[in-house]
Amino acid sequence: xxxxxxxxxxxxxxxxxxxxxxxxxxxxxxxxxxxxxxxxxxxxxxxxxxxxxxxxxxxxxxxxxxxxxxxxxxxxxxxxxxxxxxxxxxxxxxxxxxxxxxxxxxxxxxxxxxxxxxxxxxxxxxxxxxxxxxxxxxxxxxxxxxxxxxxxxxxxxxxxxxxxxxxxxxxxxxxxxxxxxxxxxxxxxxxxxxxxxxxxxxxxxxxxxxxxxxxxxxxxxxxxxxxxxxxxxxxxxxxxxxxxxxxxxxxxx
Numbered sequence: 001x002x003x004x005x006x007x008x009x010x011x012x013x014x015x016x017x018x019x020x021x022x023x024x025x026x027x028x029x030x031x032x033x034x035x036x037x038x039x040x041x042x043x044x045x046x047x048x049x050x051x052x053x054x055x056x057x058x059x060x061x062x063x064x065x066x067x068x069x070x071x072x073x074x075x076x077x078x079x080x081x082x083x084x085x086x087x088x089x090x091x092x093x094x095x096x097x098x099x100x101x102x103x104x105x106x107x108x109x110x111x112x113x114x115x116x117x118x119x120x121x122x123x124x125x126x127x128x129x130x131x132x133x134x135x136x137x138x139x140x141x142x143x144x145x146x147x148x149x150x151x152x153x154x155x156x157x158x159x160x161x162x163x164x165x166x167x168x169x170x171x172x173x174x175x176x177x178x179x180x181x182x183x184x185x186x187x188x189x190x191x192x193x194x195x196x197x198x199x200x201x202x203x204x205x206x207x208x209x210x211x212x213x214x215x216x217x218x219x220x221x222x223x224x225x226x227x228x229x230x231x232x233x234x235x236x237x238x239x240x241x242x243x244x245x246x247x248x249x250x251x252x253x
Contacts, residue, residue: 001036001037001038001039001042003021003022003024003025004021004022004025004068004071004072005038005042005053006018006021007021007022007171008053008054008064008067008068009053009054009055010055011055011056012055012056012150012171012172012173012232015150015171015172016147016148016149016150019147019150022144022152022171023144023152025075026076026139026141026144029075029076029077029139030076030134030135030136033077033133033134034076034077034078035077035078035079035080036072036075036077036078036079036080037080037082038050038068038072038080038081038082038085039080039082040082040093042082043082043084043085043092043093044092044093044094045092047092048092049084049085049088049089049090049091049092049093050065050068050085050088050089051065051085051088051089051090052090052091052092054068056173058108059201060173060232061088062088062108062111062112062201063173063195063196063201063202063231063232063233064232065088065112066112066115066195066196066200066201066202066232066233066234067169067170067171067195067232067233067234069081069115069116069119069195070119070169070193070195070233070234070236071167071169071234073119073122073123073129074129074154074156074165074167074169074234074236076133076134076138076139076156077133078130078133079123081116083099084099084100086112086113086116086117087103087104087109087110087112087113087116088103088108088109088112088113089103090103107201108201111199111200111201112200112201114199114200115195115199115200115201118200119193119195122192122193122236126165126192126236127158127159127163128156128157128158128163128164128165129156129165131158131159132156132157132158132159137157138156138157138158138159139154139155139156139157140154140155140157141153141154142154142155142166142181142182142183142219142221143181143182143219149170149172149174149176150170150171150172151168151169151170151171151172151176151179151229152168152169152171153166153167153168153169153181153182153219154166154167155167155184162185162239162241164184164238164239165192165236165237165238166181166183166189166236166237166238167234167235167236167237168181168227168229168234168235168237169233169234170229170230170231170232170233170234171232172231172232173231173232174231175203175205175228175229175230175231176228176229177228178226178228179226179227179228179229180218180224180225180226181218181219181224181225181227182217182218182219182220182221182223182224183213183221183223183224183225183237184221184222184223185213185222185223185239186213186215186223187212187213187239187240187241188210188211188212188213188239188240188241189210189211189212189213189225189237189238189239189240190210190211190237190238190240191206191207191208191211191227191235191236191237192236192237192238193234193235193236194206194207194230194233194234194235194236195230195233195234195235196230196231196232196233202230202233203230203231205228205230205231205233206230207227207228207235210240211225211226211227211237212225213225
């Protein structure tokens, strides 16, 4: 928690110098059964609320918060979000008064509440994100080393079969066109979650069509594909074959 919040508080211009704060947690993620809290102690006593910690202008603060939540959802370990964080409370928490429910009448706060709701729903449905939280085979780096562009790419895997999710995180406000990542298999991939959707308050830079993997070795993977990375955002990709298999199982059920 301390590492990721220190990283997120940093201006994106300088985040490349603190890249190890993003990747260090995976050195010990499987030594215990971890809970990942964004907890009470971090939003009191002058530490500022989660939203107010984020650098940048009004839009970038919300984008950074969505980025943080989607990255946390994909990180191994169970999650905990303290009250008020789900709609982006600006004020610190205090026991002396109510939460700032009135903020939900403002568009961006309403959108981030909807975002957290949909992210939680996606998390529950996507077993790759939780089924192997406490064993190392549930996680695999694709590229932890792109510190200069502040991008990390990894996979989360479900138990058995070929169910996996590719996660790409862009920690800068720069849109990265034609960004190439390695993937483990051939075929088509589809964007199944994007924190930059307009419905969430983002800029709407999505990868709308299916992405076809090329037989081009990249990031120590036998195949690769190109996509657009939206600013201050996280993308989840899935192989189209596994999506089709899931739909067939749902029909049979």
